[in-house]
Amino acid sequence: MKVEYGKGELIQLNPRQAGAPNGRKTKVMLVFPPDWYPSEPYLSLPSLTCVLRAAGHDVVQKDVNLEMYDWYFSEDFLCRLVLKRVPQQLDRLRKLSRLRSLTEAEQGLQLALAGLTRGRMAELTEKAERAKRIVRTPEFYQADKLEWAINTFRQVTDTISLVYAPARICMPPMETDLSYKVFVSSEVLDAIEDTQVNVYRDVFEHILKPAIVTERPDVIGISIVLQQQIFSTMTFCKLIKEQFPNIHVTIGGNTVTRLRDVLPKTPNLFALFDSAVIYEGETAFLQLIEAVGAGRDLAGIPNLMYRDASGIHTSSLSCAEDMAALPAPDFDGLPLEKYFVPDRILPYLATRGCYWGRCEFCDHGEGYTAGYRTKKIDQIIEEIRGLKAKYRTRYFHFTDESYPPALFRKLTRRLVETNMDIVWTTHMRFEKSLSDEAVWQDARTSGCKFLHYGYESGSERVLKLMDKATTTEAIQRSLKLAADVGIWNHVMGFFGFPGETREDAYASMRFLEENKDLVHSIGFGTFDLSKHTPVAKNPEKFGVTPYINPEWDLALDYYFTVKDGLSVEEAERVFEEFERNHYPGWDLKIFIREYVFLYVARFGTNKLPALQFRPPEVGAGDLSGVGA
Numbered sequence: 001m002k003v004e005y006g007k008g009e010l011i012q013l014n015p016r017q018a019g020a021p022n023g024r025k026t027k028v029m030l031v032f033p034p035d036w037y038p039s040e041p042y043l044s045l046p047s048l049t050c051v052l053r054a055a056g057h058d059v060v061q062k063d064v065n066l067e068m069y070d071w072y073f074s075e076d077f078l079c080r081l082v083l084k085r086v087p088q089q090l091d092r093l094r095k096l097s098r099l100r101s102l103t104e105a106e107q108g109l110q111l112a113l114a115g116l117t118r119g120r121m122a123e124l125t126e127k128a129e130r131a132k133r134i135v136r137t138p139e140f141y142q143a144d145k146l147e148w149a150i151n152t153f154r155q156v157t158d159t160i161s162l163v164y165a166p167a168r169i170c171m172p173p174m175e176t177d178l179s180y181k182v183f184v185s186s187e188v189l190d191a192i193e194d195t196q197v198n199v200y201r202d203v204f205e206h207i208l209k210p211a212i213v214t215e216r217p218d219v220i221g222i223s224i225v226l227q228q229q230i231f232s233t234m235t236f237c238k239l240i241k242e243q244f245p246n247i248h249v250t251i252g253g254n255t256v257t258r259l260r261d262v263l264p265k266t267p268n269l270f271a272l273f274d275s276a277v278i279y280e281g282e283t284a285f286l287q288l289i290e291a292v293g294a295g296r297d298l299a300g301i302p303n304l305m306y307r308d309a310s311g312i313h314t315s316s317l318s319c320a321e322d323m324a325a326l327p328a329p330d331f332d333g334l335p336l337e338k339y340f341v342p343d344r345i346l347p348y349l350a351t352r353g354c355y356w357g358r359c360e361f362c363d364h365g366e367g368y369t370a371g372y373r374t375k376k377i378d379q380i381i382e383e384i385r386g387l388k389a390k391y392r393t394r395y396f397h398f399t400d401e402s403y404p405p406a407l408f409r410k411l412t413r414r415l416v417e418t419n420m421d422i423v424w425t426t427h428m429r430f431e432k433s434l435s436d437e438a439v440w441q442d443a444r445t446s447g448c449k450f451l452h453y454g455y456e457s458g459s460e461r462v463l464k465l466m467d468k469a470t471t472t473e474a475i476q477r478s479l480k481l482a483a484d485v486g487i488w489n490h491v492m493g494f495f496g497f498p499g500e501t502r503e504d505a506y507a508s509m510r511f512l513e514e515n516k517d518l519v520h521s522i523g524f525g526t527f528d529l530s531k532h533t534p535v536a537k538n539p540e541k542f543g544v545t546p547y548i549n550p551e552w553d554l555a556l557d558y559y560f561t562v563k564d565g566l567s568v569e570e571a572e573r574v575f576e577e578f579e580r581n582h583y584p585g586w587d588l589k590i591f592i593r594e595y596v597f598l599y600v601a602r603f604g605t606n607k608l609p610a611l612q613f614r615p616p617e618v619g620a621g622d623l624s625g626v627g628a
């Protein structure tokens with residue numbers, strides 16, 4: 001792990017376990033904003049909740065993202081709100097047509113809107129409700145029905161898009177686009193005010209505002225994981241501060257940490273909220289709400305940026321959590337039965353940071369001020385046991401960025417010894433040290449069903465450039481050992497790492513093709529030059545020239561050119577070629593990873609041709625035209 005200690009004076013604090021100051025409880029509402037696929041709770045809220053409740057505070061957890069999708073696929077949204085917006089949208093297009101001729105897309109939109117009758121929307125509502133029932137009941141395990149439900153969600157969100165156009169609402173995949181740039185603060189501010197495209201304004205009115213009126217929290221904390229969530233978050237911040245000016249609004253999460261250098265320079269954006277928690281949040285958030293509750297100054301709280309009459313301030317203190325002192329996540333209050341799955345999946349995190357921490361393209365370490373840490377195995381086992389009993393579920397997602405091999409070994413053994421009887425999935429690096437059959441037998445017996453691997457490349461040369469410290473031999477052996485015990489191998493990679501040649505990229509494809517029986521699904525893309533990665537911090541070493549557009553003030557990655565290897569555009573073309581020509585067995589009808597995990601768990605096998613568009617016997621991959 002590359003740890004930078006230049007992030008402030010490092011202090012280690014244990015969150016207080018009990019006793020609100022002055023006997024006053026602070027009431028906190030924690031919000032998870034859209035857009036995220038609602039298959040399981042996101043861990044940030046339960047991780048904070050357990051600490052705040054242990055200290056005696058009152059916490060309301062609000063998964064607005066989940067509630068939003070539940071609402072989208074309901075009569076109230078489709079037959080009331082959508083129909084109400086049809087004449088407004090037609091009127092907008094009429095006005096536009098007086099100024100200029102409508103584009104083909106706009107004319108198509110006009111026609112489609114004319115078809116949104118009450119009868120059509122009633123029909124769509126019935127389908128949407130049926131799709132929700134399918135994903136929440138055992139019908140989910142009939143692949144045809146599940147595929148129908150997923151397609152229905154997409155059809156419904158396409159229809160919703162008609163009344164918010166030019167915005168495009170899309171789920172799944174999670175590609176909602178408000179037609180503004182999320183990496184330009186002035187565009188984010190414009191998007192907030194745009195009642196035509198900004199569906200989150202309606203989400204606020206229908207979901208968040210009534211909850212605030214009922215609960216009257218002192219503090220609202222919003223957790224931003226993906227940069228795209230900035231639109232919904234900033235919309236909520238703005239409307240909360242307008243309508244409930246006495247509530248302290250704070251934002252936190254990975255994206256906020258990555259934007260920490262920019263936020264003080266965008267005062268118009270910072271004016272929408274009161275403070276921002278960066279890095280790990282538990283201790284900072286607890287101290288923040290206690291200070292707000294007691295009316296104290298916020299100076300001296302670690303990991304905090306805040307605004308007062310004199311400006312925006314950044315704490316010079318950083319803190320990292322003591323893992324042993326952190327309680328198990330607390331999901332109480334989240335409507336677990338409403339997630340879009342038939343069997344509830346709970347996320348659980350045993351580690352912070354990455355034990356390897358050296359991959360040159362990765363900025364995971366940026367979320368932390370201290371290096372890799374883990375809970376002790378006894379604590380992990382007890383917490384899993386407790387969560388399983390309390391929330392009556394066997395399904396766990398271990399959300400660690402990369403499960404450390406030593407802990408993987410201990411965990412699988414202890415889960416077997418304790419007869420925990422769970423099923424689980426996690427994220428891994430290909431490790432030479434996990435090449436004995438015994439550990440994979442334990443993985444099987446302990447309930448491991450699905451592994452996400454950071455494969456990145458099948459070219460030894462590129463793996464070295466990335467400092468991935470693995471070999472194709474180790475990758476192949478790991479895949480085989482896991483596949484042989486029935487684990488689903490999901491392999492993630494990308495093209496265009498600086499210095500990667502076309503031959504390297506083809507070697508990467510060929511490796512997967514040659515091992516297609518061991519690789520059950522893939523997730524590929526192209527290299528992004530993220531601003532906090534080692535490559536971006538040391539571009540000369542990689543022959544990279546970044547182009548930083550000063551107007552794109554919230555950009556978290558940059559366009560770049562390379563001295564050697566594939567350019568951005570060439571990498572994109574190689575990726576498209578791979579998409580077109582790869583082994584067809586990797587194209588899944590049911591591509592949501594949590595869904596595949598549940599299927600593997602249910603049917604006890606990684607041979608699930610029902611999930612594939614073209615099962616293997618129908619056609620093998622054809623990469624013959626690719627770099628042969």
Ligand code: SF4
Nearest residue numbers: 354357358359362402
């Ligand atoms: S890519 Fe994965 S293994 Fe590599 S440093 Fe990042 S989190 Fe760790």
